[in-house]
Amino acid sequence: MGWNSWNTFGENIHESLIEETAAALVETGLAEIGYRFVNIDDCWHAEARDDEERLTWDAAKFPGGIPRLAEAVHGMGFGFGIYSCAGTHTCAGRVASFGNEEKDAQTFADWGVDFLKYDYCNKPFGVDGRTLYFRMGQALRSTGRHIIFSACEWGNTEPWLWGRQAGCHMWRTTGDISDSWESIKAIGFSQFGKELYAGPNAWNDPDMLVVGMKGVGNVAAGGCSLDEYKTHFALWCLLAAPLLIGCDVRSIDAESLAILGNRRLVAVNQDKMGAQARLVGSDYHHWDHTLFPTLVKPLADGGLALGMFNLHDERTVQLQAAWEAIGLHDRRPCQVQDLWTGEDLGVHRSFFCAKAAPHAGVVVKLTPLPL
Numbered sequence: 001m002g003w004n005s006w007n008t009f010g011e012n013i014h015e016s017l018i019e020e021t022a023a024a025l026v027e028t029g030l031a032e033i034g035y036r037f038v039n040i041d042d043c044w045h046a047e048a049r050d051d052e053e054r055l056t057w058d059a060a061k062f063p064g065g066i067p068r069l070a071e072a073v074h075g076m077g078f079g080f081g082i083y084s085c086a087g088t089h090t091c092a093g094r095v096a097s098f099g100n101e102e103k104d105a106q107t108f109a110d111w112g113v114d115f116l117k118y119d120y121c122n123k124p125f126g127v128d129g130r131t132l133y134f135r136m137g138q139a140l141r142s143t144g145r146h147i148i149f150s151a152c153e154w155g156n157t158e159p160w161l162w163g164r165q166a167g168c169h170m171w172r173t174t175g176d177i178s179d180s181w182e183s184i185k186a187i188g189f190s191q192f193g194k195e196l197y198a199g200p201n202a203w204n205d206p207d208m209l210v211v212g213m214k215g216v217g218n219v220a221a222g223g224c225s226l227d228e229y230k231t232h233f234a235l236w237c238l239l240a241a242p243l244l245i246g247c248d249v250r251s252i253d254a255e256s257l258a259i260l261g262n263r264r265l266v267a268v269n270q271d272k273m274g275a276q277a278r279l280v281g282s283d284y285h286h287w288d289h290t291l292f293p294t295l296v297k298p299l300a301d302g303g304l305a306l307g308m309f310n311l312h313d314e315r316t317v318q319l320q321a322a323w324e325a326i327g328l329h330d331r332r333p334c335q336v337q338d339l340w341t342g343e344d345l346g347v348h349r350s351f352f353c354a355k356a357a358p359h360a361g362v363v364v365k366l367t368p369l370p371l
């Protein structure tokens with residue numbers, strides 16, 4: 001959990017932005033809720049490597065230098081993240097790590113980096129991309145510093161099959177997200193079938209959050225409604241996806257803060273069982289998985305997080321989940337709690353149903369009681 005510069009700021013990053021963001025994460029309470037990494041994405045680099053062939057920073061953007069910035073960010077209680085790429089150049093054309101993996105991993109460790117996002121642009125022709133992630137994973141381990149390794153090859157070579165072995169702690173499963181309902185829907189509801197590959201220290205990553213961008217910034221594409229942002233966040237929590245905020249937290253509005261700061265949903269995301277929700281159906285309903293997907297995430301305390309979503313563009317619908325369909329005995333009573341509001345929705349047997357507006361969801365926790 002943390003923040004990343006790309007979604008809002010793209011190449012327009014500066015050390016004061018990073019420090020102000022860390023301060024804003026503390027002031028808003030988001031740090032305390034668990035957003036504990038401050039990550040710089042692409043475009044922090046100088047034009048070329050230094051005299052000793054080491055990567056170095058753009059001195060206009062980072063006049064105090066990256067190591068000092070990392071120290072400042074650590075001083076505020078955060079881990080510090082940086083970005084490089086498995087090819088010769090990053091996606092935005094900056095110098096990258098191909099052929100210099102050991103040197104760059106050591107540089108990052110020397111700077112106090114705690115998290116590396118590793119992209120996939122400009123890979124030399126004929127080189128097996130997977131090898132490049134194994135190489136960087138090995139290089140990071142050789143530094144002796146614990147650095148979270150985040151692979152970003154967009155799901156091209158099924159990284160969920162080999163990422164864990166390559167030393168990756170998370171891997172992107174899709175192309176880039178943008179701040180629109182179409183993007184959230186396409187990415188968020190395309191994760192089914194990969195749940196067996198996720199677990200503690202190894203996560204499927206459907207890209208960073210756009211909650212709170214409201215149509216402004218680098219990946220802006222019209223913005224989303226409040227219900228759409230809530231669906232986005234609930235979905236990422238159910239999917240046990242990394243939660244990296246992408247908006248400008250210095251000026252975040254109260255509604256977006258309430259979404260990102262919902263402790264019950266964050267607890268579902270961070271649940272120590274580490275299960276990624278699976279898609280289930282129901283035999284009590286004219287069920288359509290495409291329009292009304294229902295997801296269930298088992299929790300370590302024996303409970304289940306249930307999300308039922310209405311992807312219809314105009315109609316409010318009644319959504320229903322039958323216990324049988326989600327793996328419970330059909331007479332098992334369950335205490336139901338609304339995860340958005342915390343409200344106790346009572347004890348239910350056999351099924352639970354509730355209404356959802358277009359693009360909204362019903363997101364609840366089921367706590368099974370004795371039969």
Ligand code: GAL
Nearest residue numbers: 006041042091092119152176
């Ligand atoms: C893309 C990546 C984005 C961002 C961008 C930077 O490949 O998916 O998340 O890092 O590169 O250029």
